[in-house]
Amino acid sequence: MIDLPWLTTLVVVPFVGALVVWGLGATRARTRVRGVALAFSLVEVVVLVAAITQFDTSRAQEFQLAETASWIPSIGASWALGVDGVSLLLVALAVGLVPLVIGAAWKENLTPDGGLGRTGTYLVLVLLLEAFMVTVFAARDVFLFYVVFEAMLIPVYFMIGGFGQGARRRYAAVKFLMFSLAGGLVMLAAVIALYLQGPGGDQGFLTDNLTGLALDETTGRLLFCGFFLAFAIKAPLFPVHSWLPDAAQSAPAGTSALLVGVLDKVGTFGMLTLCLPLFPEASRWAAPVVLVLAVVSILYGAIMAIGQSDIMRLVAFTSVSHFGFIVLGIFAFTSLSVTGSSLYMLNHGISTGALFLLAGFLVARHPRRSQRIADYGGMQKVAPVLAGTFLVAGLSALSLPGLSTFVSEIMVFLGTFARHEPLALVATLGVVLAALYVLLTYQKVFTGAVPEGLETLPDLGHRERWVVAPLVAGLLVLGLYPAPALDVLRDPAQQTLTAVGVEDVAVDLPAAGPDETTSDDTTATHDGSDQ
Template sequence: MAILTILIAVPAVAGLALLTIPQLRAVARQFALAVAGLELAAVIGMLAAFDRGDAGAFQFAETYSWIPQIGASWALGINGIGLSLILLAALLTPLTMLAGWTEDEEESRRAQYYGLLLITLAFMVGIFAARDVFLFYVLFEAMLLPLYFLIGSFGGEQRRYAAVKFLIYSLLGGLVMLVAVIALYFAGPGGDQAFLTDNLTGLTYDAPWIENLLFLGFFFAFAIKAPMVPVHTWLPTVAESARAGTTTLLVAVLDKVGTFGMLTLCLTLFPAASAWAAPVVIVLAVISVIYGALAAIGQDNMFRLVAFTSVSHFGIMVLGIFAFTRTSIEGATFYMVSHGLSTGALFLLVGFLVKRHGTASVEAYGGLQRVVPVFAGTFLIVGLSALALPGMSPFASEIMVLIGSYEAARWGVIIAALGVILAALYILLTYKKVFTGPAPKAMEPTKELSLMERVAVWPLIVAMLVLGFVPALAVNYFKDPSAAIVVSVEEAGL
């Protein structure tokens, strides 16, 4: 059975149905949640059937000729890394729907929003399962359409500006990547599966500069998506302007396309070039860690604050990827999942606050722990996870990256470790301003977390705690793929 194709087709068709069939508008939320729930159940079933002992191999693989004239295939398959990110997407999508369940809007707009969410889910599954470089590129670019409309149609006053900025940055990266994809075709083996990653792994190039240029073309697109300094500025703008649910999926899942691409394409297809660029990439990663943390401390808007924390966290992931050790790559992959859980929950909680009071300004709040203690306690736990509190999965993944990267990038690790201290500042200072002290009169009518909101956020906390105390539950899926990536670099003589 072509399970991965089905996992892509079902939410895509359901999303299109919500956009085009007026009769579904009245039950748009229920219909979308049912589809997302079925998708999650199917992914959990796939997780149960996945052979963890062979997590480095592409399982549930399917390959069909797509555009034979250029050797492009509809080729899907997942190893442990792809499976974990698809599971993250399948988990966060229904939780995001639940988080926005009570948002009031007319039926047509509601159907449009939930339809776009389902189409986005289809693209997320497709990108993390694609084994053909050309297919990956097509999905990478096509994903911009639902995101553009999600950002530009739903959110704050600056949403259209944010959508255009997001589109310009993404298209710029995509165009550069397209040139690299075309060049890869001519440098590759050709044939009816010219873009299949299995056929491109271990490819030799006529000259080192060819591989270097190909690497730069792919890496530039992934650095924008990741996002890394200096091509990160679209993210705070989008986070501030888009709806909380859109930002949650964008940062917690879709931005992982950047780090996923670095792992599965840059390091495996261009290992010598990856090693060539590693010193500069590590410097940029460390700058991202420190700059993102310092910028977060200076933010008054909580959405922008969380966005800048993600710039810092992505820097740690990229540091681990380009340290080229098994521990650092396993840690970086684990961090991709942990960050999705932690930052996803944080964006949802900020969205709940804004829904209650209409502002994301830190200075507008105060004393909420006296009024809504459950909300305050939930926010504190999620915030502590973001600063890598021991016992939660972000700590386990972050420490793996730092220890695994130490021998390869000693000074980079020492400087990046300062980001942990800065994280304590931006999280605890924000909590202090928003939740402690006397409660202003305007805060007294604040509603406690509803049952629906708790159902949307608490599973993410449970997942972080479970993976924090038993990280092997996740790391065992990353060992074999990480080892294969390290071997590809070592075989390049580096």
């Protein structure tokens, strides 16, 4: 094993890239910022691949590539990074999407003045956001996690308000900021209170030192609610979701791809890796309410998606529905459902990233850059490659067998059904509704007569095809051969159940061998007395 600070390097590379791109604004080389930004994002991919080779998949439930250094010892904060199987895949998702977003924004025009230009400023924000995303998924210090959790708001705010479109972009940016800050302030109070319950010292915020505390029932439940509210807003989960459709409608397509595809996973990631192990009794106590909210999110998001006239808002509402599936699997408390939810986070990022980028390519071709679904029609005759790739991405949103989202969604359903049969049955309505919002949208946009003035729109160019190809490949490869991803997610899921204090429920799959048995009568939860 090569002894290098791999995770810190993954944080530093995009940060340095942002500084270099910013510095080019003062030189005549400002027109090269796109190439420089892309180069740094590709170097980041190379570093990630090297780091993955150092990760032992047989110990995926353990935090590896770990680094711990003193940061602010006077308050107990440390620069502590480490990844298990779940966080490694989410770091990979973030690192993989950034060069695609940069490629998608390649044709943005630079301003003619002597400054950095709009494209350069946007790319600085993208690279800065990448550094924050890697840090938040790898953070193993609660204070560090909180600081980066809040710091991510800054680049996203400017990416929406400064580079979005429409008269409501500033409103959408402020709404996103206010929702996120409100949740973050509640979380800050919970972080401080949790620290006071812990051992203190110069490493008092390390998650290892805050896990397994003997919290009294009321304190544990209040702290859980503080963390959960912030994560529910970030996810987002009904009823604190309303900022997302506005943000997606106004933001550039690449921003929405990162926001919904990666950043919002911080919410479900936090539920899985902080709420459950830090507050096991409170997690079991809150599970019934959270499960109901998850099912409501599934149905509400899908119904709202069907009624949308704006294609970006439609994709945003589909994500509200999909996040409901992820939360459902997490709080169903079976190893199959938790593994499925962990995989769902990765698959949803790929699927939604593809949908937003393809929708952005479509909108960029319209003479008025219209996002209204009714302004399109017959696009498969004009741009068949765009139509075909959009169809694949759309079918992944409805979890068609053979695509990656099907694997994760069926795991969530089977795992949830084993413990909460009525909720799983109601949640299946979301699959039917998904078929409606995907197929109806495809029919309106890509079939029928071509509206006047759109007959000569160009199909996807070489650059755009290179942007979309990795995402489509990811949907197919993980749909046909998900084993490598599942291998690093199973053990963390089992460890999560152990930390929460629940027994697993075995699921008798159709392909099970004759010696495998079901245990539907397995005890669902302990009383917590053995904690």
